[in-house]
Amino acid sequence: MKVLLAVPRPDQAIWELHHFLSQDKADLYIFPEGFLDSNVLEEAIALTGEKEKYVITGFKDLNRKGQQKALVIDGGRIADEYTKCILTKGEKQKGKRRGEKISCVSTKFGKVGIPVCYEIHFPEVARIMCLEHPVLLINIIGTGMYHALQLEQWTSLAKARAIENEVYVIGCSHFSGEIPLAYVFDPSGKCVLLRQNEYGGFVAEIDLQKSREKLLGYSDDRIPALFSPLTEQSASL
Numbered sequence: 001m002k003v004l005l006a007v008p009r010p011d012q013a014i015w016e017l018h019h020f021l022s023q024d025k026a027d028l029y030i031f032p033e034g035f036l037d038s039n040v041l042e043e044a045i046a047l048t049g050e051k052e053k054y055v056i057t058g059f060k061d062l063n064r065k066g067q068q069k070a071l072v073i074d075g076g077r078i079a080d081e082y083t084k085c086i087l088t089k090g091e092k093q094k095g096k097r098r099g100e101k102i103s104c105v106s107t108k109f110g111k112v113g114i115p116v117c118y119e120i121h122f123p124e125v126a127r128i129m130c131l132e133h134p135v136l137l138i139n140i141i142g143t144g145m146y147h148a149l150q151l152e153q154w155t156s157l158a159k160a161r162a163i164e165n166e167v168y169v170i171g172c173s174h175f176s177g178e179i180p181l182a183y184v185f186d187p188s189g190k191c192v193l194l195r196q197n198e199y200g201g202f203v204a205e206i207d208l209q210k211s212r213e214k215l216l217g218y219s220d221d222r223i224p225a226l227f228s229p230l231t232e233q234s235a236s237l
Helices: 013-019 043-052 089-093 117-121 125-128 146-167 209-212 228-236
Strands: 002-007 028-030 055-060 069-074 080-085 105-107 108-113 136-140 168-172 180-183 191-196 199-204
Touching: 002 013, 002 168, 002 180, 002 209, 013 043, 043 055, 043 069, 055 105, 055 136, 069 105, 080 105, 108 125, 117 125, 117 136, 117 146, 125 136, 125 146, 146 168, 146 180, 146 191, 191 199, 199 228
Parallel strands: 002 028, 028 055, 108 136, 136 168
Antiparallel strands: 002 199, 055 069, 069 080, 105 108, 168 180, 180 191
């Protein structure tokens, strides 16, 4: 499976979408958090239909206070969507709305989990998604990283999510912030692709069978009955 991870310039969505969809014959095109918004959605959907492309993209719903979503667009129609559930402090202060359920989306490749931006920092988000046996976790990111330490932390967390769930974890950001990035970690945690400070569409070959194998069986070794303090603690916050 060939995946194109787009690192586009912000605020030029239709031009950038046309540019990247014309660039390579990938099976799946991925665009970062907030890449599309309500003002350009209809035109963007029509463009994917015209080019017969399969896209997963971030979407800012301006009709719901900028609520952040991930859309699966299959050749000119929205096939599924996920709404970001874990918000940053800044997003809460701006009154943004969170989603009500952490879950995967359905795609023609199988189930896919889409931890949106900050959600990759929470192992619970990835694990809940991975209970649905996804073939990919896709981390769509808003801006790039703001310093080298944040880049190291972010990619280390993505690598950990790949290892502990034995699934590909891939992600990309806008070409903004200090360090724009695109990355791919395979289910063993091996770095397949890591690009920094570059504008463009970065292509990776992904073997989805590796996400299905679960050679170590971490998920099978869970003991959910011992994990109840996690929910009790959350309920008290």
